[in-house]
Amino acid sequence: MQLKLHEETRKRMKNKAMAFVVFASVIVASAFLMAQTPIKTLVTFEVTCGTSATAVKASGQAGYRTVRCANTSTTKTVYVGGSDVTDSNGYPVGATSAAIDGAITLDAAVTAPYCVVAAADTSQTMRCITGI
Numbered sequence: 001m002q003l004k005l006h007e008e009t010r011k012r013m014k015n016k017a018m019a020f021v022v023f024a025s026v027i028v029a030s031a032f033l034m035a036q037t038p039i040k041t042l043v044t045f046e047v048t049c050g051t052s053a054t055a056v057k058a059s060g061q062a063g064y065r066t067v068r069c070a071n072t073s074t075t076k077t078v079y080v081g082g083s084d085v086t087d088s089n090g091y092p093v094g095a096t097s098a099a100i101d102g103a104i105t106l107d108a109a110v111t112a113p114y115c116v117v118a119a120a121d122t123s124q125t126m127r128c129i130t131g132i
Contacts, residue, residue, distance in 0.1 A: 039131030049078050049115035050123045053085050056106070056113045058130070067113070069128040070103035071095060076124045080104060080115050087118040093126070 045058035047069070056069060071078045071093045079090025093115075096102045106113040108130075117124045 041132050042129060043132055044127070044129045046072075046125050046127050047115065048123050048125050049117050051117060051119050051121075053083055053114040053116050055083075056080070056108075056115050056126070056128060058128075064108055064130040064132050066105055067108050067128050067130040068103060068105045069093065069115075069126040072125050072127050076117060076121045078115050078117055078124050078126055080106065080113050082111065083114050085114045085116050087116060090116060 043058055043064075047054060047056050056067060057064075069080075073095045075095050077087075077095060078093045079085055079087050080093055081090040091104065093104050094102050115126060
């Protein structure tokens with residue numbers, strides 16, 4: 001009797017484990033497919049980064065997953081980050097003649113990235129491309 005009880009418990013646990021594996025596989029596959037949504041249109045735009053945080057997005061653009069931006073200056077550095085970005089805490093996107101990155105790819109699925117320049121530079125343009 002006790003052996004039969006253990007066997008039934010083992011079978012129930014195995015069935016629950018298999019159900020969990022199937023459920024987890026469905027979740028992972030769904031997330032992968034959502035991330036692989038094909039790009040329908042490429043959009044290029046420019047954003048002028050000033051001394052206060054400016055959202056990096058095309059005018060009228062509802063949203064996108066990623067965006068790649070290049071600093072068009074040969075002398076000024078642009079800093080990117082969240083809505084609180086400053087030239088002290090932002091990630092530097094260097095001038096095209098600088099040794100640091102002159103372009104950056106940003107994940108914009110959660111929140112739009114922002115850009116800013118140092119106060120002495122007043123403003124600088126970044127050229128961007130994204131897929132929607």
